[in-house]
Amino acid sequence: MDKIRAFIEDQFLVEFDESFPEGTNLFKEGVMDSFGYVQLCRFLEKEFAIAFTEAEMTGNVLVSLTQIRETVAQKVARRGEEPA
Numbered sequence: 001m002d003k004i005r006a007f008i009e010d011q012f013l014v015e016f017d018e019s020f021p022e023g024t025n026l027f028k029e030g031v032m033d034s035f036g037y038v039q040l041c042r043f044l045e046k047e048f049a050i051a052f053t054e055a056e057m058t059g060n061v062l063v064s065l066t067q068i069r070e071t072v073a074q075k076v077a078r079r080g081e082e083p084a
Contacts, residue, residue, distance in 0.1 A: 004072065008065060024064055028063075
C-alpha cells in the first residue's frame with residue numbers, strides 16, 4: 001500500500017508526516033482537485049486491478065490517504081472472493 005502514499009506524494013507534492021498526517025482531507029487542504037482525483041482513481045484501478053463505481057467516486061470515500069488505503073484494501077479483499 002506504500003505505492004498509494006508514494007503516488008500521492010509524487011503527484012501532489014506533499015509529504016505525509018506529523019504536520020500533515022495521513023488522515024488529512026486532501027480536498028479541504030487544497031492538495032487535490034477534481035483532475036488530480038481522476039488521476040488518482042485511474043492509478044488505483046490500474047495498480048490494484050479494481051474498479052470504482054460512480055457512487056464510490058462521488059461519495060467522499062477517497063479524500064484522505066487513510067480512507068484511500070482502507071477502500072483499496074476492501075476492494076482487493078472482495079476481488080479475491082468474487083467468482084471468476
